[in-house]
Amino acid sequence: MESLSNKKKVLEVKPLNFMERAYLPAIVSGLATTMKHFFKKPVTISYPEEKREFSENFRGMHSLKRDENGKERCTACGLCALSCPAEAITMTAAERQPGEENLYREEKYAAVYEINMLRCIFCGLCEEACPKEAIYLDGDIVPADYLRKDFIYGKDKLVEAPLNQ
Amino acid sequence: MSTFYFIAFLSIFFSILVITAKNPVHSILYLILTFFTFTVHYILLNAQFLAVVNFIVYMGAILVLFLYTLMLINLNKESEPVKPFMVKIAGVFGGGILAVALASSLKLVATSNPVILKNPDLGLVKNLGKVLFNEFLLPFEVSSILLLSAMVGAVLLATKDPKTAS
Amino acid sequence: MGSTADILIKIGLILIIFVISLVMAMYSTYAERKVAAFFQDRIGPNRAGPWGLLQPLADGGKLFLKEEIIPTNATPFLFIVGPSLAILTACIGSAVIPWGQKMTIGSHVVDLQVTDINVGVLYIFGVVSLGVYGVMIGGWASNNKYSLLGAIRAASQNISYEISMGLSIIALLMLTGTLSLREIAEQQHSWHWNIIRQPLGFILFIVCAFAETNRTPFDLPECETELVGGYHTEYSSMKMGFYLFAEYINMFISSAVMATLYWGSYNYPGMDWMNNLLGPTWGPLFGFAVLFFKILVFIFFFMWVRWTIPRFRYDQLMDLGWKILIPLAIANIVLTGIGSTLLTHFGY
Numbered sequence: 001m002e003s004l005s006n007k008k009k010v011l012e013v014k015p016l017n018f019m020e021r022a023y024l025p026a027i028v029s030g031l032a033t034t035m036k037h038f039f040k041k042p043v044t045i046s047y048p049e050e051k052r053e054f055s056e057n058f059r060g061m062h063s064l065k066r067d068e069n070g071k072e073r074c075t076a077c078g079l080c081a082l083s084c085p086a087e088a089i090t091m092t093a094a095e096r097q098p099g100e101e102n103l104y105r106e107e108k109y110a111a112v113y114e115i116n117m118l119r120c121i122f123c124g125l126c127e128e129a130c131p132k133e134a135i136y137l138d139g140d141i142v143p144a145d146y147l148r149k150d151f152i153y154g155k156d157k158l159v160e161a162p163l164n165q
Numbered sequence: 166m167s168t169f170y171f172i173a174f175l176s177i178f179f180s181i182l183v184i185t186a187k188n189p190v191h192s193i194l195y196l197i198l199t200f201f202t203f204t205v206h207y208i209l210l211n212a213q214f215l216a217v218v219n220f221i222v223y224m225g226a227i228l229v230l231f232l233y234t235l236m237l238i239n240l241n242k243e244s245e246p247v248k249p250f251m252v253k254i255a256g257v258f259g260g261g262i263l264a265v266a267l268a269s270s271l272k273l274v275a276t277s278n279p280v281i282l283k284n285p286d287l288g289l290v291k292n293l294g295k296v297l298f299n300e301f302l303l304p305f306e307v308s309s310i311l312l313l314s315a316m317v318g319a320v321l322l323a324t325k326d327p328k329t330a331s
Numbered sequence: 332m333g334s335t336a337d338i339l340i341k342i343g344l345i346l347i348i349f350v351i352s353l354v355m356a357m358y359s360t361y362a363e364r365k366v367a368a369f370f371q372d373r374i375g376p377n378r379a380g381p382w383g384l385l386q387p388l389a390d391g392g393k394l395f396l397k398e399e400i401i402p403t404n405a406t407p408f409l410f411i412v413g414p415s416l417a418i419l420t421a422c423i424g425s426a427v428i429p430w431g432q433k434m435t436i437g438s439h440v441v442d443l444q445v446t447d448i449n450v451g452v453l454y455i456f457g458v459v460s461l462g463v464y465g466v467m468i469g470g471w472a473s474n475n476k477y478s479l480l481g482a483i484r485a486a487s488q489n490i491s492y493e494i495s496m497g498l499s500i501i502a503l504l505m506l507t508g509t510l511s512l513r514e515i516a517e518q519q520h521s522w523h524w525n526i527i528r529q530p531l532g533f534i535l536f537i538v539c540a541f542a543e544t545n546r547t548p549f550d551l552p553e554c555e556t557e558l559v560g561g562y563h564t565e566y567s568s569m570k571m572g573f574y575l576f577a578e579y580i581n582m583f584i585s586s587a588v589m590a591t592l593y594w595g596s597y598n599y600p601g602m603d604w605m606n607n608l609l610g611p612t613w614g615p616l617f618g619f620a621v622l623f624f625k626i627l628v629f630i631f632f633f634m635w636v637r638w639t640i641p642r643f644r645y646d647q648l649m650d651l652g653w654k655i656l657i658p659l660a661i662a663n664i665v666l667t668g669i670g671s672t673l674l675t676h677f678g679y
Contacts, residue, residue: 024534027640034370034639044374190471194409197464217453225460226490229467233486236471236479289449290510 061139073134076110080126088119176202356579357387394572413469414573421580427451431619435611451512463489470562481561485552491652496539498660516596524595547637586629
């Protein structure tokens with residue numbers, strides 16, 4: 001068929017000349033190539049000891065934020081759970097009791113907040129959905145574990161450390 | 166001497182196993198053992214070169230090829246051809262003739278000298294080479310022609326006839 | 332010969348060589364992985380011990396503790412005989428290799444060679460040709476089509492390359508005039524290495540050595556892409572380990588043979604001066620170190636080639652063996668004959 005674009009190249013398969021058929025020169029040049037790599041610096045990053053820097057928009061483990069006074073921002077509105085395409089988030093809301101004002105910012109707070117890290121796809125939609133800027137995926141890679149139940153992270157692992165500690 | 170009797174017993178034992186083994190591959194493996202005992206016999210006779218050649222050529226090459234062919238053919242019990250009665254008769258007849266020939270040839274042999282070599286180092290490579298290339302030069306070269314003709318014959322058998330191929 | 336001390340020394344030597352072969356095999360697995368890693372710009376095993384040096388022990392422990400599986404349809408006896416034969420034939424090859432000059436310890440003269448039989452080269456050759464039985468028997472006894480195909484490939488490959496290997500050795504023997512490895516080693520005193528007189532023979536020999544040890548580019552018997560695992564598909568646990576060990580010991584022995592036959596064994600330029608300096612005990616030991624260094628270089632070369640050249644196709648393998656190597660080997664014999672006759676004629 002005629003080429004319309006004129007970009008068609010006809011490749012010729014030439015018979016090998018003697019040097020190519022002798023095979024040994026090709027082997028020697030191949031050996032030279034591998035030897036060059038032998039002295040190159042390895043590109044490996046030995047992971048747990050050395051860590052590669054994350055990019056700025058990397059999304060890792062979730063953290064539940066506190067405000068400038070160290071109170072939990074989350075009001076258990078459930079928008080994150082609603083927006084989650086993987087159904088990974090669940091929570092139970094509770095009313096703030098008198099005397100707990102220094103712990104929770106609003107009158108309602110999440111008594112239980114769980115994320116199933118095996119379901120989570122780290123899309124960041126919860127981050128976007130949150131009206132209180134309470135959840136961010138700014139953590140590290142979620143570590144490996146042996147049991148499925150250990151991948152359901154509760155508030156103990158998710159909430160940021162208090163300010164004064 | 167007792168070593169000789171032990172090894173000789175082993176050779177006969179394994180060669181009986183070769184013909185009685187049901188599985189052809191087992192039979193070949195026994196044949197390998199038989200040849201190994203032959204190698205030991207050669208060493209006992211101080212024929213190191215023959216021993217090693219027997220080791221390389223028979224054990225290392227020919228029997229590998231035997232095993233190779235046997236592994237390629239599917240030797241199930243079902244596919245084993247039933248031999249006609251006449252073939253069995255012919256087999257028995259042939260074997261009988263061989264036995265008679267062997268017996269008569271044994272009768273001709275007078276009590277030979279006990280195996281004492283005149284030159285115990287005859288089996289070493291150097292002496293063997295000298296004997297082969299001086300006294301027995303002609304038979305040695307003739308046998309090489311024999312091998313060559315066998316090779317040519319094998320190549321002829323392997324190549325297809327151009328008339329039938331086309 | 333005959334005194335108790337001599338016998339004890341001999342037994343000790345055998346044990347030392349045996350242990351060295353096994354340790355070499357163990358650390359070859361480690362070296363293989365490290366070398367592969369370096370060639371691919373990686374680091375390689377580095378978790379077990381410093382720089383991963385305990386990795387072979389960990390691997391060995393793992394192999395020992397794995398479950399032994401003998402397939403239901405396998406022939407149990409032959410299934411066990413296969414790997415045992417493989418490692419046996421791999422180990423007995425080291426018996427005739429001269430590891431060094433005669434060494435004097437106190438009043439004893441120690442011969443650093445287990446036995447000097449006058450057909451040493453042929454013995455090595457015989458042991459190598461016997462090595463294929465381990466693979467064949469194991470592959471057949473597994474009762475698995477992949478194992479069987481691997482075994483068949485191993486057999487035909489070994490037989491094909493044995494011929495050119497033998498022919499290349501014949502050219503060398505025409506020059507040395509002896510089959511004893513000790514004498515061949517002694518002839519290469521100082522810098523008179525056989526590689527100078529037999530360069531083509533050496534290339535042929537090393538190609539055949541690759542094929543005989545089933546190393547890449549000739550590792551078709553265990554070709555993963557086509558045959559799952561080749562002849563050891565059905566093997567597990569230490570029986571599998573034996574096959575792997577046998578491969579590495581074979582590599583070690585064939586490196587030793589190459590160093591002995593072509594690269595001057597324990598000889599090195601300036602060895603007389605060095606022997607005078609070090610005395611009759613440490614001089615030969617230094618020679619042994621030199622031989623060992625050569626062996627290590629060859630093992631490294633085996634690995635270097637493995638991580639450079641891809642596997643041959645089977646018909647290419649056969650073409651190379653029968654149509655290229657054998658004619659070349661015969662030409663080498665003829666050339667060697669003409670060359671040595673001319674040299675003798677003109678009085679060299």
